[in-house]
Amino acid sequence: MHKSEMTLNINGEDRTIYARYADTLLYVLRAELGLTGAKPGCLNGDCGACTIDIDGDSMKxxxxxxxxxxxxxxxxxxxxxxxxxxxxxxxxxxxxxxxxTPGFIMNCNSLIQKYPNADDTIIKDWLESNICRCTGYQEIKEAITSVLSSPHKNL
Structure with missing residues (x-):
């Protein structure tokens, strides 16, 4: 199992890691860097529990x-x-x-940054990329709407 040295900019800090070319970013974040906010869910891109931001775009x-x-x-x-x-x-x-929740927060944060005037259709489309089995999405939509309507949303 050959590992290569890589430098990743994580949360504004350059971090040097040793990883295989086949290692997912989720695995490296959790196992190598101890950042456990991104969660393993389906591990195939359906649930969104592992959502992070890459150069301003949400990514699983x-x-x-x-x-x-x-x-x-x-x-x-x-x-x-x-x-x-x-x-x-x-x-x-x-x-x-x-x-x-962390995946939803990351996805919602990207939505707010990309679409500061998002309407209900855009919000609904974005929320479809994350799955929650415990709640309806109404409270999440209300959180997004509250930030979008705030005069201080970019603080």
């Missing part, structure tokens, strides 16, 4: 090899640092068991 880290993240900016839920969507998830009770 189970579908990306770690080597593909070299020279990219990777942000995990641990790196958000008090993004407005985090406080609104708490305010609107937009979580149940919490397992899928």
């Amino acid at each position: 880290s189970c579908l990306m090899l770690a080597v593909e993240a070299v020279d990219k900016k990777v942000t995990t839920v641990e790196g958000l640092k008090n993004a407005p969507i985090q406080s609104q998830f708490i305010e609107k009770f937009a979580f149940q068991c919490g397992y899928c």
Whole structure:
């Protein structure tokens, strides 16, 4: 099992790791870097529990090899640092068991950044990429809407 040295920019910090070319980014984040916010769910890109941000786009880290993240900016839920969507998830009770919450927060944060004037159709489309079996999506939608309507949404 040959491992290669790679430098990844994770949450604004360059981190040197040793990984196989076949290692997923999800595996490296959790096992090599101790960042456990991205969760293993389906491991085939359906559930969204492992969603992170790559260069401003939400990405399911189970579908990306770690080597593909070299020279990219990777942000995990641990790196958000008090993004407005985090406080609104708490305010609107937009979580149940919490397992899928980090993936939803990352996806919602990307939505807010890309579509600051998102309407219900865009929000619904984005929410379809993540699965939660514990709750309806109404509270999550309310958290997004609250951030989008806030005059301080980009703080």
